[in-house]
């Protein structure tokens with residue numbers, strides 16, 4: 200092997216390693232819906248993890264309204280027929296799994312802490328403590 204070949208090979212290996220380390224795991228979002236009340240807006244969706252690593256939704260922000268407070272909530276049923284929402288730090292899925300944000304008991308959602316029409320707005324989802332970001336336009 201001459202030195203040029205070795206350099207080309209080294210560069211290829213380095214690029215491959217960088218790609219594996221820093222590539223945004225493929226995330227695909229589907230089934231986006233929302234519900235607006237007089238005080239807040241709940242957003243629901245399926246977030247598919249197309250990577251072989253654990254994926255945790257750890258935050259979100261509304262790019263069109265960066266001051267809006269956005270939290271991840273879970274709907275819980277502390278006593279039969281009585282529902283309330285509580286803030287959670289994260290929702291995770293394993294390799295190639297799906298994070299399902301859906302209404303109803305036990306379900307998670309992204310909550311924008313004010314009433315608004317989210318149609319056409321862009322949410323930036325944060326995963327794994329902000330290391331991975333993925334933007335979603337609400338249809």
Ligand SMILES: [Cu+2]
Nearest residue numbers: 241272284310
């Ligand atoms: Cu909520």
